[in-house]
Amino acid sequence: MGAGPAGLMLSHLLAQQGIESVVVEIRSRQAIQETVRAGILEHGTVNLLVDSGVSDRVLREGDRHDGIELRFNGESHRIDFKELAGESVWLYPQTDVFMDLAARREADGGDVRYSVTDTSVHELEGRPKLWFTDADGQEFEVEADFLVGADGSRSHCRRQVPEAARTQSFHEYPFAWFGILARAPRSAEELIYANSEHGFALISQRTETVQRMYFQCDPTENAADWDDERIWAEFRKRVNGNGFELKEGPVLEKMVLPFRSFVHAPMRHGKLFLAGDAAHTVPPTGAKGLNLAINDVRLLFQGFESFYGSGSTTLLDSYSDRSLDRVWKAQHFSYWMTSMLHTVPGADDFNRARQLGELRSVVSSRHGQAYLAEAYTGWPGR
Numbered sequence: 001m002g003a004g005p006a007g008l009m010l011s012h013l014l015a016q017q018g019i020e021s022v023v024v025e026i027r028s029r030q031a032i033q034e035t036v037r038a039g040i041l042e043h044g045t046v047n048l049l050v051d052s053g054v055s056d057r058v059l060r061e062g063d064r065h066d067g068i069e070l071r072f073n074g075e076s077h078r079i080d081f082k083e084l085a086g087e088s089v090w091l092y093p094q095t096d097v098f099m100d101l102a103a104r105r106e107a108d109g110g111d112v113r114y115s116v117t118d119t120s121v122h123e124l125e126g127r128p129k130l131w132f133t134d135a136d137g138q139e140f141e142v143e144a145d146f147l148v149g150a151d152g153s154r155s156h157c158r159r160q161v162p163e164a165a166r167t168q169s170f171h172e173y174p175f176a177w178f179g180i181l182a183r184a185p186r187s188a189e190e191l192i193y194a195n196s197e198h199g200f201a202l203i204s205q206r207t208e209t210v211q212r213m214y215f216q217c218d219p220t221e222n223a224a225d226w227d228d229e230r231i232w233a234e235f236r237k238r239v240n241g242n243g244f245e246l247k248e249g250p251v252l253e254k255m256v257l258p259f260r261s262f263v264h265a266p267m268r269h270g271k272l273f274l275a276g277d278a279a280h281t282v283p284p285t286g287a288k289g290l291n292l293a294i295n296d297v298r299l300l301f302q303g304f305e306s307f308y309g310s311g312s313t314t315l316l317d318s319y320s321d322r323s324l325d326r327v328w329k330a331q332h333f334s335y336w337m338t339s340m341l342h343t344v345p346g347a348d349d350f351n352r353a354r355q356l357g358e359l360r361s362v363v364s365s366r367h368g369q370a371y372l373a374e375a376y377t378g379w380p381g382r
Contacts, residue, residue, distance in 0.1 A: 001025075001119065001130070001157055002150035003112055004032065005094065006276035006293040008101035010148060011110055013052060013301040019308055022142055023105075023112040024119065024132050026151075032098055032114075036181070036253070038204060038212055039094040040065075040191075040287035042378030043087045045294045055100035062092035063205065065190050068376070070341075070363060072195040072356060074241030077363040084366070084373035091191075091205060094290050121147060121160055125270030147272045148300065150293070153262075155278035161269045171261040173283060173338065174345055175199070178217040179257050180231060183210055184249030193285075193341055194239045195359060197352065200342040201238040202285075203246065210252070216342050223254040259283045261331055266320035273300055273319060280327045285341060286334035291378060296323050326379070333375040 001007070003025030011021045025032070041049075041058065050056050066082045081088055105112050115135040122129045128147040133139050149157025185208070192203035199216035206212045215234055228251045235246055262281045267274045276293030303316035340358050344351065362368040374380075 001121070001148070002152060002155075002276075002278070003027075003029075003102070003114060004150065004152065004276070004293075005097045005101055005290060006297050007148070007150035008098070008105055008112070009048070009052075009054070009294060010150065010275070010297045010300060011112070012054060012101060012104055012108070013297070014304060015105075015108055015110060016052065017305055017308070019304060021111070022130075022144075023110070024116045024130065025112070025114050026116055026119065028115045028135075029102060033095060033102070035095065037094040038284075039092050039097060039290055041090045041092050041097070042291045043089065044378045045291050046090050046092075048294060048298065049097070049100065054104050057096070057100055058090055058092045061096070062090040064088050064090055067373075068190055069188065069192045070195070070359060071192050071239065071244075072359050074244075076192070076244070078190075079363075079369050079372055079376075081373045081377050084370045085377050087373075087377040089287070089377055093206075097290065119156060121157060121272070124160060124272045128271045145271070146304070148275055149272060149278045150275045150297075151278055153277040153281050155274070157272060158264055158274055158278050160272070161264075165269055167265045169261075169263045169265070171335070173258075173260060173342075174219075175216050175342055176219040176221065176256050176258040177202075177214040177284065178221060178223065178226070178231075178234075179212065179214045179253075179255050180251050181206065181210060181212055181253040182249050182251050185209065185247045186211060187246045192239065193337075195341045195343075195355070196238040197343065198234070198237045200285075201235055203239060211247075214257075217256060218345075219256070219258045221256050223256050226254060257284070261335060263324070263327060263331065265324055267296075267323055268316075268320045273316075275300060279323075280331070282330055282334040283338045285337040286330065287376065288330040288334050292327060292330055295326055299323050329375070329379060337372075 003023050007023050011023050014021045066088045067078050067080045069076045069078050113134050116132040118133040120131045128144050130142040149155050186205050187203055194201040201215040204212045232248050264279045267279045275296035282288045299322055303319050306312045306315045
């Protein structure tokens with residue numbers, strides 16, 4: 001269940017090994033394609049897209065970034081990924097990842113059903129059954145060896161796991177991101193993560209003429225209350241200084257994006273396996289959400305390949321533990337980046353000075369920079 005990048009990537013990998021799958025999705029293909037989402041791809045994610053034959057468009061149209069800037073006290077400090085970790089990341093919107101995967105599955109004749117309704121799953125501890133109604137109103141029942149819930153943060157599959165068989169861990173943050181899409185030239189060639197007494201800001205890129213940027217705001221903020229001048233004034237307070245000025249332009253889109261940390265464990269119940277946002281979400285500061293989903297799929301595919309190839313269940317049985325090992329590393333990294341860069345409402349002078357001390361500790365230490373670079377680009381031993 002779920003035809004986002006995780007579900008489509010798993011279906012694609014299975015098809016390459018001759019393993020049949022059916023993908024169902026409650027949203028339309030157009031609705032998913034029109035949901036604009038940013039994306040920083042780890043090198044391992046890019047390699048899987050290219051090496052599995054999904055598309056090499058990420059290499060042609062994506063932007064390779066060899067570092068980021070941490071900016072505080074009006075000064076920028078570059079974290080050089082290539083020099084510190086030997087790897088890069090790619091700025092490539094998640095929307096484009098979906099488009100590449102959807103096109104590949106269509107070209108290969110994959111069984112992907114969009115706009116389904118009345119979905120329900122049954123017999124998760126035996127031989128799973130999936131019921132749904134397709135876009136033409138025809139009812140179907142699918143009986144499968146396994147069911148994968150890759151159906152997002154509001155997962156229907158996750159809710160079918162008995163309460164006694166699961167543990168759910170949450171962390172709510174007292175702030176959100178105010179995101180904009182603006183028609184303007186690039187202000188920088190790499191992402192800028194800015195900490196200031198006025199709050200966090202992230203300066204990202206989209207194209208040569210359209211840029212995506214964010215600043216920290218209250219979760220109850222109403223985007224409609226902000227005109228262009230008020231938005232740019234907020235960015236200037238947080239980023240400009242010491243000769244650096246943002247390039248501004250008309251705001252094309254604006255939205256408030258709340259976020260949280262969440263983990264559902266274990267990521268398996270009977271013949272049901274959870275993947276991606278159905279099992280875990282992270283704040284966007286560490287750029288880990290899509291990459292974790294793709295890693296889940298990689299591990300699941302290894303398990304299914306082993307099961308259908310040799311009958312072994314060893315990799316499937318260890319899937320949850322292996323996936324959660326990386327999930328919790330990513331949770332820590334995302335929480336660390338978020339707490340280091342955002343200003344907590346009502347923080348006193350001690351907290352502000354401590355936060356600046358932490359930032360100085362990172363940028364003045366090769367080991368501190370190397371940890372950030374390794375975690376951001378994707379840990380070795382995938």
